[in-house]
Amino acid sequence: MHPQIVSDEPGTCPICGMNLEMVETGGADEAVVVGVSGGMQQALGVRTQAVERGTLWRYVKTLGTVKYNEDAISHVHTRVSGWVERLAVNSVGERVKRGQLLYEIYSPELVNAQDDYLQALDYLKQDPARGQELRRKARLRLELLGIADSVIRQLERSGESLYRVPFYAEQDGTVSMLALREGMYVQPGETQIELVDLSTVWVIADVFENEQSWLEVGRYADVTAASQGLFELEGKIDYIYPELDPVTRAMQVRVKLDNQAESPQQKLRPGALVDVELFGGPRRDLLIVPTEALILTGRENRVVVQQTDDSFVSVPVRLGMISQGRAEILEGLSEGDRVVVSGQFLLDSEASIQGSLRRLSQQGGGESQAGHDHSAH
Structure with missing residues (x-):
């Protein structure tokens, strides 16, 4: 809670009275290891999950607008x-x-x-x-x-x-x-x-550049109009517009839907805003972690890995496909590693602070100082 409090001996924080936690740091070329006791992990709500291999389905969730089927206008x-x-x-x-x-x-x-x-x-x-x-x-x-x-x-x-x-x-x-x-x-x-003729309608959906590579005519799509109580209406992409929007850089895809419900309340209305889910083919045998585990900083992506019961280290990773709450890991992890999915931001922050202290120590006198602080309330 107060990372500025550093001591070379066990003790308590003079500000809040909590016990100081031992933090071990390695050399300049070593990862910063953060030691956290079992009781402190419970206080922080730390949860971990194993890295495993699995299948990711290409998936995009976006918004769309219902429009007339222009082929049915006379x-x-x-x-x-x-x-x-x-x-x-x-x-x-x-x-x-x-x-x-x-x-x-x-x-x-x-x-x-x-x-x-x-x-x-x-x-x-x-x-x-x-x-x-x-x-x-x-x-x-x-x-x-x-x-x-x-x-x-x-x-x-x-x-x-x-x-x-x-x-x-x-x-x-x-x-x-x-x-x-x-x-x-x-x-x-x-x-x-x-x-x-409103027996069929078009849904025009926006898809951003990083999601466009696998989209093609014939892919399945689900449309939901929650305000009308219509969920997961099945359709297919029947056209992909050739130009990107010059402002949003989004590409538009068109989904054709049957709209022949007997009740007017069950028919999609042109102009309505709807949720659209677009599905692609599977990619198998990928190394996968939950997106909860990711720490996205803009410069690099990291996860916190549990090395032993009481030690954690922040590891940079290279990401691939992200879909439905799970992310593909291209570099940085191995199958079976345990990554932190809750509380990782505090641990990563602690590792960053200790890495900074180590660099300052090396610049000041060439000697590394064992840093201690408490990381929970």
């Missing part, structure tokens, strides 16, 4: 100029079914096209050979103007042109954009309605 355009006489869809978020009426338009161009088709039908009765070709072209014109087959069949049955031509949804979906109101004048090229 735009509704009119191919003629005209006026909206009736609007059957009223608001964004409304769900529509394939074949459902969207709106009715009055357009002189549509009326003329229907009249031409009816005239072609009449001419077909007079001259079947030539009338067949005229009918084909007049029908094709109606189809290219966006008139549905059901409307053309109605035109053939009734023999009368429709002044209000209905247009229908070509797919199931949810209205994500509505730029129409009754009475509006519309022109070709304008998007009147945007429909998106």
Whole structure:
């Protein structure tokens, strides 16, 4: 607790009265060994764990944003100029079914096209050979103007042109954009309605540079939206974006998810923030320690190793893969070594202090002084 209190004889701390602990230091080229009695280890809460060989799975946990599946978006355009006489869809978020009426338009161009088709039908009765070709072209014109087959069949049955031509949804979906109101004048090229099919959604997740090397299309992913009570929804990476974000240096990956739950509360909502877990293949027969044991200083990484029951030493290590609370050791440890997983920061601090004292002692008189201090409360 008070490392400035150093004595060459056993005694107590003049500040708090605790017994001083013996600390042995070696030569300049030796590791600093910290001696800690069994009772002091209990007071410090020191726990150790053996270094062992095992398997690490590549794993990334990150955040993602739910977005529309852009492959399932359709735009509704009119191919003629005209006026909206009736609007059957009223608001964004409304769900529509394939074949459902969207709106009715009055357009002189549509009326003329229907009249031409009816005239072609009449001419077909007079001259079947030539009338067949005229009918084909007049029908094709109606189809290219966006008139549905059901409307053309109605035109053939009734023999009368429709002044209000209905247009229908070509797919199931949810209205994500509505730029129409009754009475509006519309022109070709304008998007009147945007429909998106929410039976599947995309989750866009950010992955940082040091985690990108093993990611590839087809890897499994789990998505959790805790706010909706949705946990570990299974999907796969179906696309990896080619560019990094210039600010965060993150790479984006896209996970495609099924979103066909019956209850609206069980469907992922575009714009929601979710937790994403990305999984890769295993790496086997690695030397592994818990990440709790690591002391990460920025300049080097260290662990505290228990040499005997009462002695500990701080050892630099070189790290490899880190995944799910465990780290691969490339250099510095051997299988069976016992590393400290609780209380290691106090022991490492003590070793650093004693190493500094040893260097000062060697610079001052060439003699090493046995340092003693107490390291617990």
